[in-house]
Amino acid sequence: MDLTLVVVPYDLGREGVGSGRGPAAYLEGGAAEALRARGHDVEVVTARRSAPFGSELEAVLDVDAAVAALVAAAATDGRLPLVLAGNCNVTLGVRAGLLAAGIDDDAARGRLATIWLDAHGDFNTPLTTETGYLDGMPLAMLTGRAFPETWVRLGGEPLHETLTLHAGGRDLDPAEAAALAASRITVVSGAAVRGRGLGEALAPALDELAARAGDVRRIAAGRPPAHLHVDIDVLDPDVAPAVCFPSPGGFTQAELLAAVEMTGARFDLRALSLTSFAPESAAASGTMECGITVLATAAGVASGVPAATRR
Numbered sequence: 001m002d003l004t005l006v007v008v009p010y011d012l013g014r015e016g017v018g019s020g021r022g023p024a025a026y027l028e029g030g031a032a033e034a035l036r037a038r039g040h041d042v043e044v045v046t047a048r049r050s051a052p053f054g055s056e057l058e059a060v061l062d063v064d065a066a067v068a069a070l071v072a073a074a075a076t077d078g079r080l081p082l083v084l085a086g087n088c089n090v091t092l093g094v095r096a097g098l099l100a101a102g103i104d105d106d107a108a109r110g111r112l113a114t115i116w117l118d119a120h121g122d123f124n125t126p127l128t129t130e131t132g133y134l135d136g137m138p139l140a141m142l143t144g145r146a147f148p149e150t151w152v153r154l155g156g157e158p159l160h161e162t163l164t165l166h167a168g169g170r171d172l173d174p175a176e177a178a179a180l181a182a183s184r185i186t187v188v189s190g191a192a193v194r195g196r197g198l199g200e201a202l203a204p205a206l207d208e209l210a211a212r213a214g215d216v217r218r219i220a221a222g223r224p225p226a227h228l229h230v231d232i233d234v235l236d237p238d239v240a241p242a243v244c245f246p247s248p249g250g251f252t253q254a255e256l257l258a259a260v261e262m263t264g265a266r267f268d269l270r271a272l273s274l275t276s277f278a279p280e281s282a283a284a285s286g287t288m289e290c291g292i293t294v295l296a297t298a299a300g301v302a303s304g305v306p307a308a309t310r311r
């Protein structure tokens with residue numbers, strides 16, 4: 001499959017610091033070679049801010065505008081964008097780029113489902129946040145609850161909550177958790193995965209999401225388009241400790257790869273975003289290897305290679 005690795009070397013708009021170093025570390029660790037070894041054609045492009053750092057929000061949207069242009073170019077060329085970034089707000093640029101590329105009526109009209117795997121809700125708004133941390137808000141921004149002017153700046157439109165699934169969450173602010181529970185987003189908590197097992201907890205939720213996305217399209221057959229977002233901190237810190245905000249009780253590596261496979265079985269994967277690898281913290285190489293395996297699995301499911309021959 002033709003892949004475009006989109007490198008986004010920023011942490012909240014600041015270049016090459018914190019988790020903004022993760023994307024380069026993946027490349028230095030052989031991410032592109034690992035994908036080529038599996039038979040994929042890989043090009044590597046880098047998103048750059050267009051203006052000097054002003055405010056955090058302005059810098060984030062500046063980076064996301066660059067991400068959107070690169071994602072749109074890749075998708076228009078029939079390449080699968082695999083986006084490596086410091087923060088989860090990169091999902092804004094990924095969505096804007098996919099909508100701009102259009103590809104088919106569904107993507108052009110915003111009928112693009114999003115599956116979001118993350119230890120955190122990322123669903124705070126300026127009213128619910130306890131810290132003011134901007135990257136605690138990207139799912140709220142993606143769905144238009146926080147900073148709706150995002151979509152004026154980037155183009156496109158916010159994600160419908162009914163086309164959104166959040167899985168693996170276990171570290172949410174109280175008001176954020178209440179907002180997520182009251183929303184129309186499908187939630188598969190980290191506790192549900194621990195209690196019932198990944199397959200039993202996630203598969204029915206993905207089935208429902210795919211059926212709903214199909215209903216929206218008024219098409220009974222065929223897989224609806226989706227954007228898969230993986231915050232690597234959805235993994236347990238025993239597996240992937242090199243993240244900014246580790247949270248116990250997370251997925252095993254096998255569970256994360258199974259979640260990617262399950263998503264690919266039900267949806268036409270249009271982009272993957274992979275975030276939050278902070279290579280300066282402990283045991284970076286293990287976390288990096290997990291991330292590269294996620295990339296390879298996503299590329300494999302998107303290209304339709306049978307799972308048994310993929311790894």
Ligand SMILES: [Mn+2]
Nearest residue numbers: 088118122231
């Ligand atoms: Mn996140």
